[in-house]
Amino acid sequence: MLMGNLTIKQLRYFEALALHGHFGHAANACAISQPALSLQIKELETQLGVILFERGSRQVRLTTFGEDFANRVRHILRSVEELQDLARASRDRLSGRLRIGVIPTIAPYLLPTIISSLKRISGDLDIHVRETMTSNLIQELTEGRIDTAIVALPVSEPSFTEVGLFSENFVLVRPNSDAGKPVPDGETLRNMRLLLLEEGHCFRDQALSFCNIQTASTGGGLDGTSLSTLVQMVSVGIGVTLIPDMAIRLETGSAAVSVARFEHPEPSRTIGMIWRKTSPLVQQLMQVAEIVQQSAESQRASQSKT
Amino acid sequence: MLMGNLTIKQLRYFEALALHGHFGHAANACAISQPALSLQIKELETQLGVILFERGSRQVRLTTFGEDFANRVRHILRSVEELQDLARASRDRLSGRLRIGVIPTIAPYLLPTIISSLKRISGDLDIHVRETMTSNLIQELTEGRIDTAIVALPVSEPSFTEVGLFSENFVLVRPNSDAGKPVPDGETLRNMRLLLLEEGHCFRDQALSFCNIQTASTGGGLDGTSLSTLVQMVSVGIGVTLIPDMAIRLETGSAAVSVARFEHPEPSRTIGMIWRKTSPLVQQLMQVAEIVQQSAESQRASQSKT
DNA sequence: GTTGCCCATAAGCACAACTTATTGCTCCGA
DNA sequence: TCGGAGCAATAAGTTGTGCTTATGGGCAAC
Numbered sequence: 001m002l003m004g005n006l007t008i009k010q011l012r013y014f015e016a017l018a019l020h021g022h023f024g025h026a027a028n029a030c031a032i033s034q035p036a037l038s039l040q041i042k043e044l045e046t047q048l049g050v051i052l053f054e055r056g057s058r059q060v061r062l063t064t065f066g067e068d069f070a071n072r073v074r075h076i077l078r079s080v081e082e083l084q085d086l087a088r089a090s091r092d093r094l095s096g097r098l099r100i101g102v103i104p105t106i107a108p109y110l111l112p113t114i115i116s117s118l119k120r121i122s123g124d125l126d127i128h129v130r131e132t133m134t135s136n137l138i139q140e141l142t143e144g145r146i147d148t149a150i151v152a153l154p155v156s157e158p159s160f161t162e163v164g165l166f167s168e169n170f171v172l173v174r175p176n177s178d179a180g181k182p183v184p185d186g187e188t189l190r191n192m193r194l195l196l197l198e199e200g201h202c203f204r205d206q207a208l209s210f211c212n213i214q215t216a217s218t219g220g221g222l223d224g225t226s227l228s229t230l231v232q233m234v235s236v237g238i239g240v241t242l243i244p245d246m247a248i249r250l251e252t253g254s255a256a257v258s259v260a261r262f263e264h265p266e267p268s269r270t271i272g273m274i275w276r277k278t279s280p281l282v283q284q285l286m287q288v289a290e291i292v293q294q295s296a297e298s299q300r301a302s303q304s305k306t
Numbered sequence: 307m308l309m310g311n312l313t314i315k316q317l318r319y320f321e322a323l324a325l326h327g328h329f330g331h332a333a334n335a336c337a338i339s340q341p342a343l344s345l346q347i348k349e350l351e352t353q354l355g356v357i358l359f360e361r362g363s364r365q366v367r368l369t370t371f372g373e374d375f376a377n378r379v380r381h382i383l384r385s386v387e388e389l390q391d392l393a394r395a396s397r398d399r400l401s402g403r404l405r406i407g408v409i410p411t412i413a414p415y416l417l418p419t420i421i422s423s424l425k426r427i428s429g430d431l432d433i434h435v436r437e438t439m440t441s442n443l444i445q446e447l448t449e450g451r452i453d454t455a456i457v458a459l460p461v462s463e464p465s466f467t468e469v470g471l472f473s474e475n476f477v478l479v480r481p482n483s484d485a486g487k488p489v490p491d492g493e494t495l496r497n498m499r500l501l502l503l504e505e506g507h508c509f510r511d512q513a514l515s516f517c518n519i520q521t522a523s524t525g526g527g528l529d530g531t532s533l534s535t536l537v538q539m540v541s542v543g544i545g546v547t548l549i550p551d552m553a554i555r556l557e558t559g560s561a562a563v564s565v566a567r568f569e570h571p572e573p574s575r576t577i578g579m580i581w582r583k584t585s586p587l588v589q590q591l592m593q594v595a596e597i598v599q600q601s602a603e604s605q606r607a608s609q610s611k612t
Numbered sequence: 613g614t615t616g617c618c619c620a621t622a623a624g625c626a627c628a629a630c631t632t633a634t635t636g637c638t639c640c641g642a
Numbered sequence: 643t644c645g646g647a648g649c650a651a652t653a654a655g656t657t658g659t660g661c662t663t664a665t666g667g668g669c670a671a672c
Binding site: 048054056064065072073083091159281 | 311312313314315354355356357359360361362363367369370371374375378379381382385386388389390392393394396397402403404405450453465582584585586587
Binding site: 328329330340341344345348361363364366465 | 648649650651652653669
């Protein structure tokens with residue numbers, strides 16, 4: 001009994017026969033033997049319960065229904081080919097949708113460069129950016145809502161792959177009135193009014209760590225929502241703050257503040273990319289990581305020149 | 307090595323897995339075992355060279371490309387189902403396109419009834435009519451440009467099936483001035499001015515046959531292109547003519563002519579339907595033949611009453 | 613009648629696709 | 643830290659589909 005379902009192969013054979021109007025020629029075009037094609041066509045007709053071809057003594061012609069059928073079949077076969085083309089196109093190149101998560105203390109300074117680099121390399125890359133704190137990024141990464149994230153390492157999630165991109169130092173931002181004063185070290189900072197980001201920002205913890213402070217009580221409830229805010233607060237004399245290297249140009253360019261580098265050991269953090277170990281985008285993500293690395297490097301270079 | 311092509315089955319499995327996000331459940335939905343589904347999905351991915359699913363430890367999720375892919379696959383599968391629906395719909399009923407050829411001495415009198423009958427029985431029957439002489443119809447039928455033809459039998463083409471529908475008598479049409487005169491027989495007609503259709507019309511030959519005339523020289527180059535024309539010529543006294551039963555009402559209703567039936571044996575011809583022996587529409591055509599027969603019968607009945 | 617063309621059928625073979633059984637990995641609870 | 647459960651991948655074995663070549667049979671042409 002027939003239990004076989006409709007096959008793409010059958011549709012291909014059908015199309016060939018409809019085109020050639022000759023079993024032998026069509027079979028040849030399909031690179032199979034004539035009986036094989038005969039059987040498949042017959043099977044197709046049996047399954048449909050409809051005669052598709054009129055077998056004349058001298059020629060094979062589509063029935064009225066067969067013509068209708070042929071049009072639809074053509075359409076379907078073209079769709080299937082598109083499917084394969086699509087796969088081939090997306091297989092090698094970096095393309096399609098890429099959802100990147102970035103922490104707020106990186107995003108404004110690095111993203112423009114990264115995005116333009118990626119766009120330059122692959123025009124049809126559809127980049128989505130999610131800017132939020134590390135814990136959220138981890139959650140969203142786990143849930144598959146983003147493909148990768150740029151965060152401060154280590155994240156130490158066993159299900160994630162981490163690759164380091166670069167490390168960046170922290171610099172002291174203090175009022176212009178303090179310019180020229182000796183640069184305090186971490187211990188000394190504890191006694192100054194240190195302005196920090198809100199709870200949850202990794203950069204807050206990194207700064208606290210530098211000062212050897214565990215708990216959160218510092219600026220007296222004056223936690224800022226962004227580095228930009230912190231710098232503005234410094235500029236009006238409320239206190240001092242730390243910002244990463246990369247933020248210097250953008251955040252202190254137009255503010256009445258003074259920037260000072262710390263003595264050795266300079267505080268720093270490592271920025272890296274993370275993704276699910278199970279992600280099939282590994283190859284693409286490695287490419288992206290490299291591009292991000294280069295972007296950061298070139299940005300650092302151009303910044304140190306100014 | 308992979309030589310297998312893309313399969314509809316694979317697409318079905320893919321869709322199921324995309325829906326369930328779980329190999330076991332999807333396999334169950336497809337009524338196959340889990341390893342079978344695993345293999346097919348893997349094969350699909352291999353053939354495409356693209357990873358469609360991200361196999362996490364706790365869930366199976368579509369990749370970005372996979373989502374794109376899924377949309378297209380859904381569309382294709384729906385098209386395939388449409389294909390099958392279409393076949394099922396057209397399989398049993400009388401539907402689709404039907405190309406009927408009819409000779410000119412039948413068409414005007416029978417077609418309106420036939421078409422309305424067919425339409426009444428099957429609303430989505432797409433009827434095309436070709437009206438021309440028998441030789442053309444035979445040619446077009448052979449070439450597959452029409453599906454069937456209504457002609458005078460016999461046609462005696464070995465590649466055609468013939469079915470008789472009905473037989474119709476010929477009547478004499480003469481000027482009103484001749485009304486009441488004795489009705490001539492075939493032999494007598496030879497000496498009258500008999501108006502006939504052009505060369506090629508079977509009805510011309512049938513009329514000539516009745517008069518036992520072989521050659522074409524009759525009306526002196528006054529051959530008409532239609533029965534209607536002939537009757538008009540009769541009405542102005544040019545001569546006499548023959549028309550089939552069925553044409554009486556339409557052609558002589560408003561003309562100044564007299565209609566007379568012949569003595570036994572009445573001249574007549576058999577009208578029937580023909581189609582290629584190889585035609586897969588046999589069943590439908592048999593239906594059509596029956597409908598035509600009934601139409602002609604009912605028309606004859608209503609006519610004899612008037 | 614004979615030949616050639618062409619599609620259908622038959623018989624045989626190979627591989628694809630499915631089965632059950634088992635392994636390996638991850639996560640979870642004790 | 644160690645079993646146990648869940649789930650997908652792999653292994654091994656079997657069935658069946660789809661192909662092959664060879665043959666049959668109808669139809670047209672010479």
